[in-house]
Amino acid sequence: MSIEISREDVVSLLKKLCEAIGPSGYEEGVKGLVVDYLKATADKLWVDTWGNIVAVKKGSVGGRKLMLAAHMDEIGLFISFIDDNGFLRALPIGGITERATAFQRILIRTRDGRIYRGVVGLRPPHVAKPEEAQKIPEFRELFIDVGAGSRDEVAKMGIRVGDIAVFDRELIALNNDRVSGKAFDDRSGVVALIKAFELIENHEADVYAVATVQEEVGLKGARTSAFAISPDAAIALDVTIASDVPDTPQHEWCTRLGKGPAIKVADGRGASGLIAHPEIVNKLIAVAEEHKIQYQIELLAGGTTDASIIALNKEGVPAGTISIPTRYIHSPVEVLDVNDVVNAIKLCKAFVEKASVEWLASLRGTAIK
Numbered sequence: 001m002s003i004e005i006s007r008e009d010v011v012s013l014l015k016k017l018c019e020a021i022g023p024s025g026y027e028e029g030v031k032g033l034v035v036d037y038l039k040a041t042a043d044k045l046w047v048d049t050w051g052n053i054v055a056v057k058k059g060s061v062g063g064r065k066l067m068l069a070a071h072m073d074e075i076g077l078f079i080s081f082i083d084d085n086g087f088l089r090a091l092p093i094g095g096i097t098e099r100a101t102a103f104q105r106i107l108i109r110t111r112d113g114r115i116y117r118g119v120v121g122l123r124p125p126h127v128a129k130p131e132e133a134q135k136i137p138e139f140r141e142l143f144i145d146v147g148a149g150s151r152d153e154v155a156k157m158g159i160r161v162g163d164i165a166v167f168d169r170e171l172i173a174l175n176n177d178r179v180s181g182k183a184f185d186d187r188s189g190v191v192a193l194i195k196a197f198e199l200i201e202n203h204e205a206d207v208y209a210v211a212t213v214q215e216e217v218g219l220k221g222a223r224t225s226a227f228a229i230s231p232d233a234a235i236a237l238d239v240t241i242a243s244d245v246p247d248t249p250q251h252e253w254c255t256r257l258g259k260g261p262a263i264k265v266a267d268g269r270g271a272s273g274l275i276a277h278p279e280i281v282n283k284l285i286a287v288a289e290e291h292k293i294q295y296q297i298e299l300l301a302g303g304t305t306d307a308s309i310i311a312l313n314k315e316g317v318p319a320g321t322i323s324i325p326t327r328y329i330h331s332p333v334e335v336l337d338v339n340d341v342v343n344a345i346k347l348c349k350a351f352v353e354k355a356s357v358e359w360l361a362s363l364r365g366t367a368i369k
Helices: 007-018 028-039 130-134 151-157 184-199 220-229 278-290 306-310 338-354 357-362
Strands: 044-047 053-057 065-071 076-082 087-093 105-109 115-121 143-145 164-167 178-181 206-212 233-241 262-266 296-299 319-327 334-337
Touching: 007 028, 007 178, 007 184, 007 338, 028 044, 028 053, 028 184, 028 206, 053 220, 065 184, 065 220, 065 306, 065 338, 076 151, 087 115, 184 206, 184 233, 184 319, 184 334, 184 338, 206 220, 220 306, 233 306, 233 338, 262 278, 278 319, 278 338, 296 319, 306 319, 319 338, 334 338
Parallel strands: 065 206, 065 233, 233 319, 262 296
Antiparallel strands: 044 053, 053 206, 076 087, 076 164, 087 143, 105 115, 105 164, 115 143, 178 334, 262 319, 319 334
16 A cells, blocks of 8 residues: 655654754754644644653554654754853854864754844954964864844844744755755654554554654663653654765765665664664564665664663663764754655654554564463
8 A cells, every 4th residue: 555645744843843942951943833734634643841742543453563753953052151242152052073063054042932044154264373273273363243233233133042943944855856954853753653653543552652852962862751651662753864975985884865764773882872673673574574664774884863862761661763874964054855854754654553562562662470
C-alpha cells in the first residue's frame, strides 16, 4: 500500500518551524506551533515540567509504549556583555562554531519578546596582523552590531545580558527538491514526527510522540521525558551528516542527499553515542524494503541523538534512529532534500504500524528458566 504525502505541505511546515526562534532552553517560539499540529490528531497531549511536548495515540491493543522523539531546540547565542559603544558580546548555546558565526546576520529576542536584527562582526583584516587574518576567530574576538551607538541606546532597545539570539535565515528553495535554511537540525525531524504521528493508524501499541527540549546542550529533554513515559522501545528522528561534498573521499561519506533517510547502526564515540538495538535496525530495514521506501545505512563517527540517552533510561530501552541527511549542519545555510524528509515520514509511520505489542514485549528481555 502506497503512502501519499504532499511535498508542498512538508515544505510549508518546515518553513514555519525553521524560521521560528527557539534555541536550547528557550523553545517557546516553536513550541506553540508544534502543540497546534500535534493536538489535532492526539488522544491526549501535555507539556511536561521540563517543556517537552508529549502527544499520545492509543493503540488498538495497548499495554506497550512506543516513543518517537525529535528535538525542537536549535543552536544559538546568549548575549553576555554590552560595551560603552553599543556593541554586544556573546557566548554559544550548543555546538555553534566561530567559523559559522562570523559575519552572519542574527535575530535577538529580548526577554519581553521584542525581536532585533544584528550582525556578527570581527576586526577587519586590513588592520589585523597577517597571522591573525588567516586563523579562525575565537568567540571572544566576535562582537554583535545592532546599529546602536552607546550602551544607553542598547538599553532603550530592551536588549540585556542573558537575552538569546539565533541565525537570521529564511527557508529558500534550491534545485531538485532541495532547500536551504537554518535549524533543519532538528526541525526537519519535528516535521517528520508531526506528519508521521498524523498518518499513523492500525497500530497496536500506544504511541508517544515527544518534541523534546535542550538536545543541543546534553539531550536533557529526552532524558526526563523517557523517564516519565518508560517506553518499551524508542525511535529518534534527527538529522545526520550528508558528507557527499567536494574533497571528502567517498569512503568517508556518512550519507548522501536524496538517497533516502538513514537507518542508524551506530553513532558517537564510545560512551557518548548509540549502538542501535539490532532488532530495531532489522525491523526498520524490513519495513523499508516491504514498502519500497528508499533508505541508506548510517554509521556516524561523531555526534549522537536523543536515542542514546533514551536507551539508558531506567533498566534500558531498545532504541534506534531514523536520520535525515543534511549538509552543513550547525550553520545558517543547512541543505536537505525534501524527498528524504518525505521518506522518513513514510518509514516512521510504517514502522509504528508493524511494531506489534508482542514484538515490543520480546525486546524487553527473555526469561530463562
